[in-house]
Amino acid sequence: MPDTDIKIRIAELSDAPELLNIYQYYVKNTAITFEYDIPSNKEFEDRIRTISHDYPYLVAYKANKILGYAYLNAFHPRAAYIWAAEISIYLAPNVQHKGIGTLMYKELEKIALKQNILNINACISLPKQNDVHLPMTSINFHKKNGFKEVAHFHDVGYKFNTWFDMIWMEKNQKNHPIPMNAFIPFPQLRDSFLLNS
Numbered sequence: 001m002p003d004t005d006i007k008i009r010i011a012e013l014s015d016a017p018e019l020l021n022i023y024q025y026y027v028k029n030t031a032i033t034f035e036y037d038i039p040s041n042k043e044f045e046d047r048i049r050t051i052s053h054d055y056p057y058l059v060a061y062k063a064n065k066i067l068g069y070a071y072l073n074a075f076h077p078r079a080a081y082i083w084a085a086e087i088s089i090y091l092a093p094n095v096q097h098k099g100i101g102t103l104m105y106k107e108l109e110k111i112a113l114k115q116n117i118l119n120i121n122a123c124i125s126l127p128k129q130n131d132v133h134l135p136m137t138s139i140n141f142h143k144k145n146g147f148k149e150v151a152h153f154h155d156v157g158y159k160f161n162t163w164f165d166m167i168w169m170e171k172n173q174k175n176h177p178i179p180m181n182a183f184i185p186f187p188q189l190r191d192s193f194l195l196n197s
Contacts, residue, residue, distance in 0.1 A: 006100060008107050010190065011057040011069060016045045018066040019059070022092050031125050031134040031164050034157040054185045055085065056111045056193070060100050067095045070104040072112060072186075075121055082183040083176075084119040085112060096137065105145050109173065114189050116181045118173045122147055125157055126165040133160050139167070147171045 011019065024038045039047070051057050057071040068091030075084040087108060089101055112120055122142050127134040147169035157164040186193075 006060055006062050006067065006103065008058050008060050008104060010193065011048055011052070011059045011071075013045050013048055015059055015066060015069075016041050016048060019048070019069050019090075020044045022066070022068060022090050025093055026090060029133065031127070031131070031157065031159045031162070032138060034125065034159055034164075036159070052186070054187075055115075056108060056186045058104055058107060060091075060104055067092050068100055068104065070101070070108060072108055072117070072120070075119070083117055083180060084121060085115075085117045087120050087122050101141055102145060109171075111186065111189065111193065113173055114192075115184045115186060117183070118176055120147075120171045120173065121150075122169045124167050124169060126152075126167050128163070128165065131162065131164075133162070134164060139169070142169045145171070 020039065020041060023033075023044070026032045027035050027038050048057055051071050051073050054074070055072040057069070059069045060067045068089065070087070070089035072085040072087055075081050075086045087105070089104060091100055109120065122138075124138050124142065125134055126139065127136075148171070149167050150170045151168040153166045155163040156166045
């Protein structure tokens with residue numbers, strides 16, 4: 001059960017230093033991200049700005065301290081994929097396993113439905129055996145939240161002198177109607193999100 005004092009809000013560009021501080025842990029210490037170099041603060045601001053143009057980018061916080069962030073993003077640039085989105089989450093290492101991730105995912109799933117996004121996909125690195133740089137927490141977390149494995153790629157990421165696999169996990173929001181309603185960019189829903197948060 002998550003702490004009731006934990007709140008969720010829309011990320012701002014001014015959050016970039018705190019979010020980057022969380023992310024750099026994963027770059028330096030894990031194969032959860034295959035990125036090698038820590039991005040600059042400006043690059044991280046640009047990422048927030050680009051994603052927020054169409055998708056929700058949320059932060060979880062308590063007493064003005066950011067505990068983690070999660071967002072949806074384009075699954076693929078081609079027009080026919082607009083009703084699918086990729087989901088990502090990064091929590092400060094000391095607040096994992098407290099229900100914060102599930103809280104954020106539920107919020108993103110509600111927003112996705114309002115955007116007419118029907119499929120949510122997660123790209124997750126996978127160790128071949130127990131590995132100090134890649135615990136199974138991400139896969140277990142997504143399974144717990146209703147995601148199912150739909151693709152498995154072998155030896156596609158090389159980090160810490162180790163080859164890692166990568167899987168895609170998917171959660172379908174609901175039936176896929178024909179014709180389909182138009183995708184709604186998140187900025188058009190921003191005011192209703194702020195009223196309900």
